[in-house]
Amino acid sequence: MSTAVSTGAVRAGVAFFGAESLNRVSFLRNxxxxxxxxxxxxxxxxxxxxxxxxxxxxxxxxxxxxxxxxxxxxxxxxxxxxxxxxxxxxxxxxxxxxxxxxxxxxxxxxxxxxxxxxxxxxxxxxxxxxxxxxxxxxxxxxxxxxxxxxxxxxxxxxxxxxxxxxxxxxxxxxxxxxxxxxxxxxxxxxxxxxxxxxxxGNKDKNVHCNVRDARVNNVCFPRTDPVVIVAIATRDYSKICLARSKRRVHDTVLYSTIAGFMEPAETVENACSREIWEETGIKCHDINLVSTQPWPYPVNLMVGCVGLVDANGTDDKIDLTHDEELMDAQWFSTQDVVEALDKYNGTAVVQFREDITFPGKTAIAHQLIRFVCDKYKRSLASL
Ligand SMILES: [Zn+2]
Known part of the structure; x- marks a missing residue:
């Protein structure tokens, strides 16, 4: 299995929570x-x-x-x-x-x-x-x-x-x-x-501690938990797959991108491919890194990607029976999403249809959906 990696040509703006206004001068902390x-x-x-x-x-x-x-x-x-x-x-x-x-x-x-x-x-x-x-x-x-x-x-x-x-x-x-x-x-x-x-704080040299006594990393560092978050699109960007989580069933009907914690010894690309298949059944091995976002609830780094899928009736087939984390996943027309974003006025969610919303601008999911829409519009313009 090969996973192509590239950096998206259309860059997302500075992520919410990601604006660095300080020089951390990390070398001066000690x-x-x-x-x-x-x-x-x-x-x-x-x-x-x-x-x-x-x-x-x-x-x-x-x-x-x-x-x-x-x-x-x-x-x-x-x-x-x-x-x-x-x-x-x-x-x-x-x-x-x-x-x-x-x-x-x-x-x-x-x-x-x-x-x-x-x-x-x-x-x-x-x-x-x-x-x-x-x-x-x-x-x-x-x-x-x-x-x-x-x-x-x-x-x-x-x-x-x-x-x-x-x-x-x-x-x-x-x-x-x-x-x-x-x-x-x-x-x-x-x-x-x-x-x-x-x-x-173990001062007793006779009591071994594999943290204190380590040659390197002999202190504990702050924790950051990486989470991959990925918008799935067909290779021509004309369709985007968005999903509704079972965990948020009591909220407004929110369709969003796929997300999940990265696991040890896993590349970002493989984590995306795994999460996509586990949650939606879609086979996607063309993962493009778009942008990242710190997320302080509690200590996450959202790694935002777009996954491109061949619309061949096999790779793009939705099957929710593996992980059963999702209530629903659907392929939507990107053109319809573009029109919803054109009417968006910056509120907490984007109204898509009367009964469906997308995440608003503070979420990286929003930026990823927008990324797919921009790619789609560019592909139309180049025809
Ligand atoms: Zn210790």
Whole structure:
């Protein structure tokens, strides 16, 4: 079985959640002097979360809250002063400190400078999880605990810049909150490298740990789970196969692309071919990478592809009996989809027919469907 790979000539725009506004300067995270000085700088921006969810901006525009150390509404200075001595120590664990802190990057502008070379406003995300035994307690958090918080609906309505910053912060904080014990020996782990890695806390050299004692990768890294998502089209793009999931049966009738988690030792192309066959019965081995999208629910990377199928009555035959994940899958006329997209006004879903919708613009599925439509229109124009 061969799988052709090519990069689509029509590129999708910047994905929602995928706009990078910061320079991550990842090589500076293990430089304690950089971390300390950036945490203490007046221009540094902190994105506050409480129990894993961001606080909303207090301004008129929908967005996430950004606080400086000496913010008028709430000063983080006393909290950061107490967290600074804990950096790279076991006491930085959220169970002891009451806060997870992670460095996001430098934003252009701002007067912070490190080694006269790296300038900008440092950005950190901080997630407060206070308890009666933590260093930072509820009483230290003033108005933060009562402030309105983001939810999935509000995040999807934010600008892409704000949603992408949220996504970046949330993925690190979600990982820091969930992964507290070493997978090698079960000891507690604690954050290092400005909250971007977790170190095994096993100090007993006689107790082997295959994480701590490894030559490389001897820390735990943040997790990203790749998901392939693929629009299936006939080779001339005149038809597109979209499917309705059983899991979303109570929602509006939504037809979308095929998606599934990648598995170990699987290429993106083979994962697409497998998911397509398992879910729809369609045999598709011509997979084209179109674009990717970080998706912070919880820590996914959507790998968006288009799969081209020969409409020969065999390869394109739909059979839902293998995986039985889908309620329905159908070949639709791409021309009909083009007309629905022409009328689309940016809402959460695209109205296709009276009783059928497609995903709206924030979803990569929408971009993939649009990609097929653009290819179809170009093929018509070249006739
Ligand atoms: Zn360990």
């Amino acid at each position: 430089d304690l002097e950089f971390v300390r000085s950036s945490l203490e700088h007046a221009s540094t921006v902190f994105i506050p979360f409480v129990q894993g969810e961001a606080i909303l901006s207090r301004g008129n525009e929908l967005g996430i809250c950004e606080l400086k150390l000496q913010d008028e509404w709430f000063s983080l200075r006393p909290i950061v002063d107490r967290l600074l001595p804990l950096l790279n120590t076991e006491a930085a664990r959220v169970q002891e400190s009451g806060a997870n802190l992670t460095f996001l990057g430098l934003k252009e502008g701002g007067d912070f400078s490190y080694k006269s070379q790296y300038r900008g406003s440092p950005y950190y995300a901080i997630d407060f999880r206070p308890s009666s035994t933590t260093l930072i307690q509820s009483k230290d958090l003033g108005p933060l605990l009562q402030a309105p918080q983001a939810n999935r609906t509000s995040v999807l309505e934010m600008t892409n810049a704000q949603a992408s910053l949220y996504s970046h912060a949330r993925m690190y904080l979600d990982w820091l909150a969930k992964y507290n014990y070493c997978p090698g020996c079960g000891s507690v782990m604690y954050p290092v490298d400005a909250g971007t890695k977790m170190q095994c």
